Amino acid sequence: MQETRVHNDDVLHDILARVDTFFDGLFAPLARWLPELEQQLRAHLHEGPITGSQLVALIEPGAHAILDGTERPLYGAGFCASEAVVTTGNPLAWWQGSERSLLASSTFGPGQASIDLGRLEWYRVPERTGERHVAGPFVDYLCSNEITITSALPLIVDGTFWGVVCADVLVHSLESEMSADLASAENVTLVNASGRVVISTDPDYETGDRYAGARAEGGVASLGEDVRMVSSKRYPFALVVPA
Numbered sequence: 502m503q504e505t506r507v508h509n510d511d512v513l514h515d516i517l518a519r520v521d522t523f524f525d526g527l528f529a530p531l532a533r534w535l536p537e538l539e540q541q542l543r544a545h546l547h548e549g550p551i552t553g554s555q556l557v558a559l560i561e562p563g564a565h566a567i568l569d570g571t572e573r574p575l576y577g578a579g580f581c582a583s584e585a586v587v588t589t590g591n592p593l594a595w596w597q598g599s600e601r602s603l604l605a606s607s608t609f610g611p612g613q614a615s616i617d618l619g620r621l622e623w624y625r626v627p628e629r630t631g632e633r634h635v636a637g638p639f640v641d642y643l644c645s646n647e648i649t650i651t652s653a654l655p656l657i658v659d660g661t662f663w664g665v666v667c668a669d670v671l672v673h674s675l676e677s678e679m680s681a682d683l684a685s686a687e688n689v690t691l692v693n694a695s696g697r698v699v700i701s702t703d704p705d706y707e708t709g710d711r712y713a714g715a716r717a718e719g720g721v722a723s724l725g726e727d728v729r730m731v732s733s734k735r736y737p738f739a740l741v742v743p744a
Contacts, residue, residue, distance in 0.1 A: 513689070513731045513740045516682050520691065523678060524736050526573050527652045528633060531666045534563050538666065539658055542586060553590025556582055557603065560594035567668060568601055574674035577604070577644055580656075581624055582664040593618060597644055597669070604644055627655035627665050635736055638672050638699050638708055648672040648708055650699070672708050676700045694737035695720040703743075712741060 541559055545551055551559075560580045567578040577597030586592070595604040618624055621643075623636040637650035650670050656663040683689065683702050690701035696715020698706045706712065716723040721739050724730060732739040 510729075510731060512686065513729070513742065516679075516686060516689065517731055517733055517738070517740050519679060519682050520738055520740075521733055521735050523573065523675065524635065524652060526571060527575075527668050527670065528654065530567050530571050531652065531654045531668060534567060534666055535654060535656055538563060538580065539656060539663075542656075542663060543658070546586065550584070550586055550588040553587055553592060553594075556580070556587050556590075556592070557594045561596070561603075564594065564596045565601060568596060573668075574670060574678065575668050576647075576649070576671050576674070577669040578667065579604075580664055580666050581618055583628070583662050585661050586663050592664070595644065595667075623651040623653040623667055624665055627653050628662050631655055631657055631662075635693075635738075637693070638697060640709075641669065644669065645671065650675065672699065688742055690741045692721055692739055692741055694739075696724070699738065 538560075545555065545559060564579045568575055577595055579593065579595035582592040582594075593604065596602065597604060619628070622639075623634065626634040626636070633652070633654045635650060635652050638648050641647060641649035641651075648671065650672060651667050652670075653665045653667045655665050679700060683700070686702050688703040690703050690706050690712060691699040692712050692715070693699060695717075696712045698708055698710045698712060700708060712721070712724065714724045714727065715721055721730070721732070721741075724741065727744055728741050729744050730739050730741045
């Protein structure tokens with residue numbers, strides 16, 4: 502049986518502080534973009550909702566500024582509009598990959614190929630709560646086809662939800678960013694609020710696994726005395742290590 506190295510709480514808090522700092526750096530440019538985006542949309546919506554193609558032209562400079570102006574390893578960024586903003590065409594203006602390509606997909610067409618964006622976690626949670634949200638890890642079949650974490654901020658204008666600004670990070674990029682911090686941390690696992698594994702140095706866990714003892718309803722809160730855990734105060738993450 503492999504021996505577990507027991508880390509003191511200071512080590513766990515230091516690693517978690519790096520996770521917080523990483524996501525602070527994702528949300529900061531999104532937050533700075535919101536006032537500018539609100540002003541631009543107000544100017545274009547005085548006669549009613551705009552089209553998806555108009556949204557793309559409006560959003561592209563801001564999305565590229567997010568992608569090119571941060572040290573974080575972003576995969577994609579953009580804006581997903583509500584029906585208060587776009588009623589015709591694609592409500593998602595999104596650029597991704599090293600070439601900053603515009604996402605163009607038939608998934609927004611009619612019939613079985615269509616996707617109800619409003620049901621996706623990174624959209625529906627900020628719409629419901631009015632607060633920033635981190636969704637994932639999940640396999641992003643819409644954009645990257647890779648395991649992804651999406652950070653989202655709602656745009657609410659005069660009490661009306663206008664959509665969300667978002668940025669994507671691939672989990673393997675987060676793992677690379679955290680590699681130095683985790684190098685000497687044995688059997689430490691970063692989980693989300695539902696108890697899903699984000700990254701781990703425990704050989705028993707891979708990204709997307711549910712941590713043992715984390716029930717579907719209770720999530721990370723249902724983990725018992727068999728683990729030691731420190732939780733972030735700003736983001737839906739916790740570090741877990743066997744007790």
